[in-house]
Amino acid sequence: MRRGETRVRLTRWLAAQAEAQRHTGLLWAPVALGAGIAGYFSLPAEPPAALAWGLGALALAGAGLLAAFRRGGLPMLAMLCLLGGAVAALHTGRLSAPVLERTHFGPVVGRIVGFDRSQGNRLRLLLDRVHLPGVAAADTPARVRVVLGDDPDPQVARPGARVMMRARLTPPPEPVEPGGFDFRRWAWFLRLGAIGYTAEPVVLAEPHPGGLAGVPLLSLRMRLADAIRGQMPARSGGFAAAILTGDRSTVDPQDLVGLRASNLAHLLAISGLHMGLLTGVVFACVRLGLALLPDVALRLPVKKIAAVAALLAGAGYLALSGASIATQRAFIMAAAIFGAVLVDRPALTLRAVALAALAVLLWRPVSLLGPGFQMSFAATTALIAVYDALRRVGWWQALARGGWRWGRAVAALVLTSAVAGLATAPYSAFHFNQMAQYGLLANVLAVPAMGLLVMPAALLALLLWPLGLQGLGFGLMEIGIDHILNVAGWVARQEAPMTPVPTGPPWVLGVLTLGALMLIALRGPLRAAGPVLVAVALAGWAASERPLVLLDPEGRLVGVRTVAGRALSRPRGAGFAAQVWLENDGDAADQTAAAGRAPPGAPWRVALPDGAAVLLVEDETVPPALCGAAVLLIAPRASRPPAAPACAFVGAAQLARGGAHAWRAGALAAPVTTRATEGARPWTRRPAAAAR
Structure with missing residues (x-):
């Protein structure tokens, strides 16, 4: 009898917990999709394309039937998991491109479609339409990246120019230790088939280079970057060009060191912060401007018009900045937020974040493995969860009234930096093996200048440029940028601004993320499992040992x-x-x-x-x-x-x-090798010449 009563109580308790989670299904949808994607990338061998198509069709049909019969829960999450694996496999096949089979030393001809700087501050050219004498067209990489010994003539190395140089090209390198970062996989999803170096001059391959029609935005970006640098001193001009056009080639190397040491390097990457600030400023200005016109405000949906204007501004910024992966991800998130405004739904909610994550993962599944995706969504999710909880805290709401309003604004600024820093710290430490000792302080001192001065002034400068009054906006930008760079330099000069962190086992981030999401998304006593998983992940990280x-x-x-x-x-x-x-x-x-x-x-x-x-x-x-x-x-x-x-x-x-080989303590006769752990994947296929 007691056993029967216990079973009944357990059943009722489980039913109650399931009912408590009934409205959280959407929050777990990107988790299930991501689990399928992670499962695909952990496979020892590449699945056939027919299997991927079949699983994808099965997942879509199953999800459709479940939705038609109003069934969700675990079966729907299982369908999403299958869909994630299928989408990742199909995405991999879609980006298939030749990889250089052996080292090539000789002429390299190609069209310039990108510029950036190497870690040693050397200019790098990204080339497409590549021709390598002696290499068959079917075996020629779709794209190659070449580091230059000296900066070339600006009249030669310009967007769309077809150039020629003598360079040493090699296939993308394999990991330097088993289980380490695989550059080949990163290169595969960029269709980058070779990397190399040249110390010789770059010359035009054609008297009148063609192909500019294929890279008009790059040409516009380069001209705009040059114009911006012409409006400001070199130091602040390089920073301004970086955050507006994505061209970081002229950022002072010492400033780069300071930004990294102070955990402010994210201000240079055009990502969620920049997109959010720009679209937020446009939304607020358009809404305020229309609200000041009574006839318009009473007859038109001012808030929705402002949301459309913000989306258009975000799309323009996306194109102008080079549409990097991080910027595309940020635009998708902004589109989800302002899309919610257009359909009269709350904008800054965990559901909006979940929809944005679903869109990003379906569009580019490999994003799941990168620090940008992980840190961006970790910070956004944590901030929304914390401020949603504060809405139910009486004293926090009371601060918004009376003379404490400015105090609450300052407290919110510090809290935002602290929450975002804590949420992203594990991912930053895992991927970059270091933590900034004064990162919170630097962000509290510098990020307000970015949001309140630099980005609004940048928008003002661009709007006033046709009138010849852009100097006002750029002057304000210079003040804000100088403040940010001075903060970064001051922090970098402190004793031991960075703390090195050893890398952890691959499972750590997955378990830690699952624990944090359980704490945020679950309802009822099941939430207590979240901190337990986080503790298990951190303990496993601390206890892990590096190879001997x-x-x-x-x-x-x-x-x-x-x-x-x-x-x-x-x-x-x-x-x-x-x-x-x-x-x-x-x-x-x-x-x-x-x-x-x-x-x-x-x-x-x-x-x-x-x-x-x-x-x-x-x-x-x-x-x-x-x-x-x-x-x-x-x-x-x-x-x-x-x-x-x-x-x-x-x-x-x-x-x-x-x-590459690795030996653990007590197992010198049993090495672990890269080839044994990497599997038979498209990016790990070894050239025939190397295999012999």
């Missing part, structure tokens, strides 16, 4: 984790692998310092805590005497192991088959 030994895919660098930090086998060369390893370790040392952690002598040898040792031999032949039972012997140039080997051995053949 790492070997880069070309065999040029070995890194061994020691008590003092990772010891590297060389102070120069393979610098990218060294930088990534140290950053993933949460180690602030540079390559030279890390190389000094290994004892001197040849061959390079580092002892492990358990008494074993790692040896690196650069010769083509390995003396058998070096090989012992407790030795990991790495010989990248050796074609065969030493006679009767008694040690774990990695030579040229193992390196060619496995790529």
Whole structure:
């Protein structure tokens, strides 16, 4: 009898909890869709296109039937999960493009369709309509990116110009450690088939370059960026051109360092903040202007007209700024918010955020894996949830009345920066391996200038430009930009402005995000599971260990984790692998310092805590005497192991088959390799020449 009563009570409790969640289904729709997308990207092999089409059709039919019979819940979420995987697979196939098969050194001809700066502040050209002598047209990449040794003649390197140069091109590189960031996947979804470098001049390939019709917006952006820089001093002009046109090529490198160290670099990326500020200013100005006209205000839907004007302004900003992925995502979110205004629904709600996330994921599923998507939606979701909760707090509402109104505005400013910073901190730390010590302070001091002065002044300058009065707007912009850059520089000069953070296991962000969403979206006692999952994720991150030994895919660098930090086998060369390893370790040392952690002598040898040792031999032949039972012997140039080997051995053949290697403590005989973990995906296919 007691058992029956317990079962009845449990059933009633579960039914009550299900009823409490009845109105939260839309909030979980992007979670289900994202789960399907994440599942697709974790597959060991690429599914056939026919299977993707079939699953997509099944998911749509199932969702349609469930909607027709007013059934939702878990079955609908399951359909969305299937749809996410299918959409991701079809999106991958749609972007298929040739990837360079082997290193190319020689003439490169192509049309300029993009400019930016490398990490070393070198100008980079993005080329399409590429021609590589000696490479078949079917094997020629759709796009290549070339870093220039010196800035070219502006009359040559202009949008739409067909140029020629001698360059060294290589296929997109593979990860420098198993499970690490895969540049090949990122390049695949940009249809980027090769990257390279040239130290020689760039010349016109045709006397009168054509193709400008294909890049009119880029040409307009470049001309506008030059005009903006002509209106302001170099320092503030470069920043202004970056936030209005997306051209960051003239931002002062020292300012870039300061912006990153102060956690203000997001002000340069045209994303949700900029789109929100611009469309918000347009919405407020149009609505206020029309409200001042009684005849118009009484006869027309002023609020909806303002929303349409804001959407048009956002679309123009999207085109003018280069329509980067982050800007497109921001426009979709703005469209969801102002679309809600047009249909007389509350604008700033979690439902609007969910609809925007659904739109972004359906349009570009790979966005789910990027820090931009994760941080943008984390901040927006957290802010809406917090301010929605504050509506039910009496003392917070009381601050809006009487003499405390300005105090509440200041408190809201600090609270917004704090909530956004806390919401995005785990994602920033996971992807960039660092946290800004003074990020909250810097944002509180700088972001108001961006919202109250810089963006409104930018809009004023653009509106007054046809009248020749743009100087007023640009003058105000200069004041705000100088303040932002001064704050960034002051923070960067503080002692240890950045704290390095070791990377965590891949599951951490998923569990942490699920826990945070459960806390926000669920109703009733089930919400208590949210903080538990967040704690589990953070504990798993803290307890995770980095690999004991790492070997880069070309065999040029070995890194061994020691008590003092990772010891590297060389102070120069393979610098990218060294930088990534140290950053993933949460180690602030540079390559030279890390190389000094290994004892001197040849061959390079580092002892492990358990008494074993790692040896690196650069010769083509390995003396058998070096090989012992407790030795990991790495010989990248050796074609065969030493006679009767008694040690774990990695030579040229193992390196060619496995790529980058990683060894965990106590498992020197069982390395994990990139090729074993990456799967057979379109972006991991190895050229035939490299496979041999």
